[in-house]
Amino acid sequence: MSASPVLVIDSCSDLTASMVDHLDVEVLHFPFTLDGQERLDDFGKTLPHRDFFARMRDGATPTTAQIPRTELERVFSQAAASGRPLVYFGFSSELSSTFDSAHLARDAVLEQFPSADIRLVDTHSASIAEGLFVHEAATRHADGATADELVAWAEENKLRVNGYFTLENLESLRRGGRISDAAAAAGTMLDIKPLLTLDRDGKLVLKKSIRGRKKSLAALVDIVGERRDAAVGETVAIGHADAPEEAEYIRSVIEERWAPAEVLMLEIGPVIGAHVGPGMVAVSFWGAERP
8 A cells, every 4th residue: 555645735825724734734835025024924823914914004015935945855855755755736836936946856856765756736826726726635635545646636627726816906916017007007096906817827817807896806706606616626715815804795695605515714825915915805616627
């Protein structure tokens, strides 16, 4: 009988600290810098998410970085030394160079442990979409899935994770260079709220522009109805960046309309939050493959 695999996830999955503590997983923590102090994204344990976003609202401009290759090598080497296979479900390679570093780290570990079994899966997801995916993977892992079974399931189903989100304002997109100053100013004046998603490659794309916060939240709910497929998975994830009332509204409507088997209520962490800003609201669910 093959050894149980080491399941590795990263902190950009934006699960809750309690969820992570109860999952049999190893976690790779993304670093970020806030007010000149480097920290690790630890799911809000040392810096509550509401405090992080309060500092952003006060004008703080946090920055993020990839997971150091040395940390990837450390985790991969531990599994190799134990003789257990390892499966890493990583943050989208289109949004971070960390996944490229994971390949380099694996190559380095294989030089020391030539027979090591290290599997790397690009989830093509981020934030709560990644969280929904790894939460299901961890459930399968707990049920005894082998490395082969986990990877086969992942490759077959990762594009069925749908993730959509809307923002309170366009400032973070402007600051990150994703839209121009003029476009941000015009969008603010017209009360434009973008509805964004992840494409098949895990790249961030604009789905549509919506006028007004209420309409953008309604659009999040509507997209669930258009694309969800309970036969693939019945769990829904809802996330927010210090916008709990809006997230609860989304949950109440989704539960009333479709009664999903489980709803994961998640908070956006500092690494994703640094790029989307406070007020982001997101929904992720199992459904039709991404176009």
